[in-house]
Amino acid sequence: MTAIFLLIGFSLLLAGGFLFAFFWAVKDGQYEDDFTPAVRILYDKSERNDSTQQGNP
Amino acid sequence: MSTKTITNPQVTSPPGQTRNIETFYYDNQIVRAFFIATAIWGMAGFLVGLIVALQMVIPTLTEGISFLSYGRLRPLHTNAAIFAFVGNGIFMGVYYSLPRLLKTPMWNRSFSWVHFWGWQLIILSALISLPLGYTTGKEYAELEWPIDILITLVWVVFGVNMFMTILKRRERHLYVAIWFYIATWVTVAVLHIVNSLEMPVSFMKSYSVYAGVQDALVQWWYGHNAVAFFLTTPYLGLMYYFIPKAAGRPVYSYRLSIIHFWALIFIYIWAGPHHLLYTSLPDWAQSLGMVFSLMLIAPSWGGMLNGLFTLRGAWDKVRNEPELKFLVVAVTAYGMATLEGPLLSIKSVNAITHFTDWTIGHVHVGTLGWNGFMTFGIFYWLVPRLWRTKLWSKPLANAHFWVGTLGIIFYCVPLYIAGWTQAMMWKDFDEGGFLVYKTFLETVVQILPMYWMRALGGTLYITGAVLMVINLIKTTRHGSFLGAERAEAFALAKVYKKEHNEYWHRWIERRPIQLLLLATVLILIGGIAEFVPTFMVESNVPKIAAVQPYSPLELQGRDIYIREGCYTCHSQMIRPFRSETERYGPYSKSGEFVYDHPFQWGSKRTGPDLAREGTLKLKKSNYWHFQHFMDPRTMEAQSIMPAYSWLLTNRLDVNSTPAKIRVMQRLGVPYAEGYDEVAIEDLTKQAKEIADDIRKELTQMKADPSMVVEDSEVIALIAYLQRLGVDATEGEISSSQ
Numbered sequence: 001m002t003a004i005f006l007l008i009g010f011s012l013l014l015a016g017g018f019l020f021a022f023f024w025a026v027k028d029g030q031y032e033d034d035f036t037p038a039v040r041i042l043y044d045k046s047e048r049n050d051s052t053q054q055g056n057p
Numbered sequence: 058m059s060t061k062t063i064t065n066p067q068v069t070s071p072p073g074q075t076r077n078i079e080t081f082y083y084d085n086q087i088v089r090a091f092f093i094a095t096a097i098w099g100m101a102g103f104l105v106g107l108i109v110a111l112q113m114v115i116p117t118l119t120e121g122i123s124f125l126s127y128g129r130l131r132p133l134h135t136n137a138a139i140f141a142f143v144g145n146g147i148f149m150g151v152y153y154s155l156p157r158l159l160k161t162p163m164w165n166r167s168f169s170w171v172h173f174w175g176w177q178l179i180i181l182s183a184l185i186s187l188p189l190g191y192t193t194g195k196e197y198a199e200l201e202w203p204i205d206i207l208i209t210l211v212w213v214v215f216g217v218n219m220f221m222t223i224l225k226r227r228e229r230h231l232y233v234a235i236w237f238y239i240a241t242w243v244t245v246a247v248l249h250i251v252n253s254l255e256m257p258v259s260f261m262k263s264y265s266v267y268a269g270v271q272d273a274l275v276q277w278w279y280g281h282n283a284v285a286f287f288l289t290t291p292y293l294g295l296m297y298y299f300i301p302k303a304a305g306r307p308v309y310s311y312r313l314s315i316i317h318f319w320a321l322i323f324i325y326i327w328a329g330p331h332h333l334l335y336t337s338l339p340d341w342a343q344s345l346g347m348v349f350s351l352m353l354i355a356p357s358w359g360g361m362l363n364g365l366f367t368l369r370g371a372w373d374k375v376r377n378e379p380e381l382k383f384l385v386v387a388v389t390a391y392g393m394a395t396l397e398g399p400l401l402s403i404k405s406v407n408a409i410t411h412f413t414d415w416t417i418g419h420v421h422v423g424t425l426g427w428n429g430f431m432t433f434g435i436f437y438w439l440v441p442r443l444w445r446t447k448l449w450s451k452p453l454a455n456a457h458f459w460v461g462t463l464g465i466i467f468y469c470v471p472l473y474i475a476g477w478t479q480a481m482m483w484k485d486f487d488e489g490g491f492l493v494y495k496t497f498l499e500t501v502v503q504i505l506p507m508y509w510m511r512a513l514g515g516t517l518y519i520t521g522a523v524l525m526v527i528n529l530i531k532t533t534r535h536g537s538f539l540g541a542e543r544a545e546a547f548a549l550a551k552v553y554k555k556e557h558n559e560y561w562h563r564w565i566e567r568r569p570i571q572l573l574l575l576a577t578v579l580i581l582i583g584g585i586a587e588f589v590p591t592f593m594v595e596s597n598v599p600k601i602a603a604v605q606p607y608s609p610l611e612l613q614g615r616d617i618y619i620r621e622g623c624y625t626c627h628s629q630m631i632r633p634f635r636s637e638t639e640r641y642g643p644y645s646k647s648g649e650f651v652y653d654h655p656f657q658w659g660s661k662r663t664g665p666d667l668a669r670e671g672t673l674k675l676k677k678s679n680y681w682h683f684q685h686f687m688d689p690r691t692m693e694a695q696s697i698m699p700a701y702s703w704l705l706t707n708r709l710d711v712n713s714t715p716a717k718i719r720v721m722q723r724l725g726v727p728y729a730e731g732y733d734e735v736a737i738e739d740l741t742k743q744a745k746e747i748a749d750d751i752r753k754e755l756t757q758m759k760a761d762p763s764m765v766v767e768d769s770e771v772i773a774l775i776a777y778l779q780r781l782g783v784d785a786t787e788g789e790i791s792s793s794q
């Protein structure tokens with residue numbers, strides 16, 4: 001059943017790759033803010049307009 | 058216009074640094090192209106689905122037309138639905154959402170168009186090659202090796218375009234949808250390459266490098282993850298983008314979405330063996346698959362609830378906006394399919410449902426409900442925006458919604474009933490311990506009304522889709538398409554963290570995507586170099602001494618079995634239940650399949666299992682098979698198997714035999730050295746024996762023996778069927794004496 005070890009190997013490497021990506025995401029501060037990203041995607045207008053609406057220059 | 062420098066207060070840039078606002082254009086033309094492709098291929102996929110559904114109840118529907126026979130159209134239907142409809146749907150959604158989430162256009166327009174036309178070329182080659190019978194015989198991976206290579210190339214083009222876009226982004230945070238797209242790309246690349254390793258015999262013919270139980274495991278590791286990473290993760294990414302957009306409110310819990318993503322991808326990859334419960338796969342691997350499948354309920358339902366809760370307080374919008382209705386049913390269908398899937402993975406449940414129509418019902422909750430309705434919802438939201446107008450008719454969209462929903466119900470519920478009914482009939486014993494339904498056909502005839510209902514469900518679903526196409530065409534007529542959409546955003550400020558002094562660590566940290574890609578490539582090269590030779594030389598599957606390689610004629614017959622898609626209706630895997638051993642003979646062992654490149658265990662029994670077709674009580678005469686292929690209903694009046702009349706007249710491609718033997722030898726099948734040179738001689742001899750035997754019986758019955766053509770394909774196929782199960786069964790009997 002060499003195929004099992006092949007597949008476990010590939011699966012572990014994939015999982016390891018994703019684990020690495022997860023650590024990167026955490027260290028990069030991707031998940032520091034879990035509120036703004038969800039709201040931000042709702043606004044497609046340019047940031048200039050958004051900030052104007054908020055009363056900023 | 059002079060560029061005015063504005064400081065963005067939300068982003069912490071080094072003191073004194075200011076950033077320019079930049080203007081750029083989103084490419085809507087590529088989104089439109091993928092949208093049109095999704096709609097066209099979707100309709101085509103649905104239509105082929107309806108044809109195969111009708112062929113189940115009207116077996117003579119396309120009688121005598123080889124390229125429209127069930128066994129060839131069914132792979133076309135699954136490939137069209139998965140890779141043409143959902144595939145283009147993924148790309149439509151990604152090419153729309155990714156640039157907007159990252160505030161940058163796609164990295165390279167030419168790459169986008171190479172991706173688009175490359176993918177359509179793949180679909181076109183599938184559309185031509187599958188009906189012509191070019192197939193590897195592995196479900197959902199049927200396309201032959203040149204197309205496999207093309208898929209790999211196009212996938213790389215897509216990946217480069219996507220990852221370069223991510224690198225050029227103007228938004229530091231990667232929204233959760235993008236993580237789903239990344240996981241999709243990486244995993245599908247690995248799955249496709251590992252499962253498609255095959256050795257070419259000629260242009261458009263190859264043999265899988267894996268054999269038997271190993272091939273089965275690799276295939277279902279791929280098959281299940283194709284569901285996971287082609288039909289699920291990309292569409293979850295689309296869900297996290299389009300539901301908030303359509304509802305006008307943020308996702309219920311962004312934190313949950315992150316947990317959902319990571320939990321899902323870590324668990325999904327291990328669930329594949331649940332497709333092989335009670336087969337010859339080692340028991341611990343089956344249990345592993347079952348446990349991980351059950352664990353999947355948690356992240357799946359986390360995602361479903363997150364999608365539905367996003368609409369909290371916005372249910373009035375669901376009443377008014379047809380696109381939200383579709384999205385709600387899609388997410389609900391996702392929830393149902395992901396509860397049902399783990400339940401079907403429990404061994405004792407699987408013992409009942411496997412090989413029945415329940416599985417077909419289950420996958421259609423996913424494809425018609427989740428993928429289909431999600432796509433339709435996105436269409437109804439996106440098309441008016443791309444064409445800057447309103448949807449032409451809301452009532453028509455609502456009609457589509459109700460007709461489509463009814464279609465799903467009429468499709469799935471009858472199949473659940475059919476699956477359960479048939480499983481109970483297969484397993485029914487009388488007081489004397491004998492099977493109540495001795496012939497398989499009785500159990501098929503019982504569920505034919507359910508097959509009719511399913512065809513009705515499919516018709517309703519297509520009717521709804523036709524309404525949608527009309528509605529969308531009308532919408533585009535009334536609007537004006539915007540090819541390049543202007544947008545503005547701040548350039549991404551460089552953020553330098555001064556935490557460590559280790560140079561390499563920082564270098565790695567700052568290049569996650571390059572490394573992910575590099576790691577994937579390394580994984581593949583390393584893995585292939587290390588593992589593949591071991592398959593070709595020796596595999597440690599327990600061998601059965603009596604099991605010998607196929608004769609040249611049987612090998613050719615096996616290729617016809619694969620070409621005609623016999624595996625779409627017949628299994629070759631007897632599970633260790635009394636109801637199966639009583640009906641078919643001793644249960645299947647892994648050692649029986651060591652020369653099977655590819656394996657042909659099948660996943661659905663529309664007809665009976667064939668693993669012991671050539672032996673014990675299942676054995677039939679050569680004449681019986683001959684007559685049965687010519688017209689199954691002359692042997693079994695109620696049979697729903699199509700006729701294979703062309704096999705009686707098609708001449709066997711005898712000259713391909715030496716090349717096939719040589720490839721088999723290279724894959725480790727122990728034909729004697731130099732056997733390829735005498736193979737044709739053996740083939741001709743065996744064909745003559747079988748043909749003479751059929752002629753003899755025809756003469757006895759005062760029928761015309763001249764219709765038996767010695768070098769016709771049917772003779773090879775009969776030779777193969779007569780070999781099935783012979784070695785192992787008769788070896789077992791002689792060794793036990």
